[in-house]
Amino acid sequence: MERYYQKEMECASREDMLAIQNERLVKQVQHVWDNVPYYRQKMEQKGVTPADIHGVEDLHKLPFLTKADLRDAYPYGLLAKPLEDCVRIQSTSGTTGRRVVAFYTQHDIDLWEDCCARAITAVGGTNQDVCQVSYGYGLFTGGPGLNGGSHRVGCLTLPMSSGNTDRQLQFMTDLGTTILCCTPSYAAYLAESIHERGLRDQIKLKAGIFGAEAWSEEMRRDIEKQLGIKAYDIYGLTETSGPGVAFECSEQNGMHINEDHFIPEIIDPDTGEVLPEGSQGELVFTSISKEAFPLLRYRTRDICVLSRKACSCGRTLIKMCKPMGRSDDMLIVKGVNVFPSQIETVLLENGYSANYQIVVDRINNSDTIEVLVEMTPDIFSDSLGQITDMEKKLVAALKAMLGIYAKVRLVDPKSIARSEGKAVRVIDKRKI
Amino acid sequence: MELKQISVFLENRAGQLSAITQKLSQAHIDLRALNIAETADYGLLRLIVNDTDAAVQVLQQAGCIVTTTRVLAVAVPDTPGGLNTLLEILTEQHINVHYMYSIFGHVDSLAYMILQLDDIDTAAAVLAEKGIQIAQPKALGIH
Known part of the structure; x- marks a missing residue:
């Protein structure tokens, strides 16, 4: 039987959901207008005021926000609440050295954790489960998000963080982990280790929530077969809160977007024009319930398709497909956002040439990144020690x-x- | 005494070294000594040739990254303890040897070593004082 964490939202009728979205959007636009001069100025430039926004149908009138805006406004420019109301930050690497820092009030953390709790419940999680969170903890949103969601569901939560495979497997077998949360590549690595060590009979896993990285259906089937589990996708980005913006259900065919918190749009990445439902384009999110860092029309750069086709799980939340690519040159390596421009900046700062190439590969289910740099007369010398010292400094700077x-x-x-x-x-x- | 060594950046790939020797051979440049220092990914080829300027030009035209460095060619008696005598003198003077390699063949029954040191001029003076011969480029067939 399908379980829901917040059924009234997850299975709301379209009319009810639209009413919630309309009300929250109008309120949110006013909140941003009143508290975020950076965005207010953008609205003024476009000739829009809160009075023009009556509901979701007016969303397209609002200006977009991009990663460049986050960089320009770093660190406090997009903050909509006084700092004394904020209780947490999370962060991700940004372009050219500036990080993305997202702020949370306790209310924001609560709703983020609710979103993650919906995801855990959708894969069958209850207070009977042992949930092993093997995403990184710290500034990265993966660990803290799923950790909070797991608490809310009432699972026994193992805050493992990533790495230390021996310890992961020991807790998994000794404490009888039933739900595993980590990146798909780490899940595949753990599956392999379990297989190699002959631990298959000692694990009690039934489901996994694997996100923060692109993975294929083939990889899903591999992990499911090796671990004897169901593997589910989850989507999110630090800018909008973290994992749990969208999650997969028992149908395992696209991720339900938590529409009561995030309104999705699909736009043409070149013109910015909103595309009709079912079109492929760039995903844009408007967070309508966040207080501290409420991004309106944030361009994710992820290319995907939305679908309102009725889902067998009973949820009425709109579904997004797995992101099919990017409308910029960002790479996701080991769950971390990498822009070629970041690497270029480091190279030039360290005296290297801008003739470089980034080679990303996946070896033994783990992402690798290699930077090829052309030798120049400026950095060449007769001393091998000097060249390798310079190289070590470059590796540290990267x-x-x-x-x-x-x-x-x-x-x-x-x-x-x-x-x-x-x-x-x-x-x-x-x-x- | 002024001896110039050519250093060339060498990516660790099959055929890299032969591409260089081919260019030099086409330009009729004669090798006097050769040494390779390496890491896992790249190497440093050090050459002493009969015509340094011509070799540098040929290599640069071929797109190689090249630099030249002053080194010493020191005569070592080809007898047991020959090299040891030389090194003891340098140690006494606290002169650090960065690297060394030998020159092809013998000249007047002496073996020659190419040395890169902290302070070439002091080393040359000290060695000469102790009766150790520093080779002139001409004696080694270098223009």
Whole structure:
């Protein structure tokens, strides 16, 4: 039997949901207008005032927000509540060194955790379950989000964070974990380790919630088969709160968007025009219930399709497909957002040339990133020690910028493939 | 005494070294000594040739990253303890040897080592004082 965490919202009629969205949107636009001069100015430039927004049908009149806006307004420019009302930040790496910092009031944390609780309940989670959260904890939203959701559902929560496979497997077997939350690549890695160590009979897993990374249906089937579980996708981004913006249900065919908190739109990434339902385009979210960091019409850069087709799980929430790509050049490596421009900045700051190439691969189910840099006369010397010292400094600077290890490889001048005179910046060998 | 060594950046790939020797051979450049220092991903090829300027030009035209460095060619008696004598003198003077390699063949029954050191001029003076011969480029067939 399908279980819901907040049935009145998850299964609301379209009319009821629209009424909630209309009311919350109008209130939210006023809240932003009153408290966020940065966005108010954008509205004024577009000639829009809160009086023009009567409901969802007027959403298209509002200006967009992009990652560049988050960068320009860093750190407090988009904050809509006094700092004394905020209780938490989460963060993700941003372009050219500036991070995205999202603020939360207790109310914001509550609704975020509710969203995650809906996701856990949708995969069958109850207070009888043992939920192992193996997403990273800290600034990354994965760990804290699912941790809070798991508490709300009443699961026994294992706040494992990522890594330390021995310990993960020990707790999984000793405490009888039934629900695993982590990135799909780590799930695949854990599945392999369980298989290698002959622990398959000792695990009690029944479901997994795997997000923050692109993964294929094939990978889903692999993980499900190896672990004997059902594997579910979850979607979110730090800018809008974190995981739980959308989640998969028993149908395992697209993710229900928590529409009472986030209104989705699909736009043409080139013109910004709203596309009719069912079209493929860029996903845009408006958060209508968040207090501290309420982004209106935030462009996610994820390309996907929305569907209102009736779902067998009984939820009426609109569904989004897995993101099919990006409308910018952002890469997601080990769940971390990586922009080529970040790498370029670090290279130039460290005296290297801008002739580089980023090679992303997935080896043993784990993402790898390698930066090929062409040698130049400026950085070349007769001392191997000097060259390797410089290389070590570059690796450390990249780690500081990206938050993950990137291997550096110095290559011959003009050896990086160029197309029409322009170097090919990114080679993604992952078969997702 | 002024001896110039050519250093070339070398990516660790099959055929990289032969591409360079091919260019040099086409330009009729004769190798006097060669040494490779390496990491897992790349290497540093060090060359002493009969015509340094011509070799640099050929390599740069071929798109190589090249730099030249002053080094010493020191005569070492080809007998047991020959190299040790030389190193003891440098140690006494606290002169650090960064790297060394030998030159092809013998000249006047002496083996020659190419040395890169902290302070080339002091080293040359000290060695000469102790009766150790520093090779002139000409003696080694270098223009």
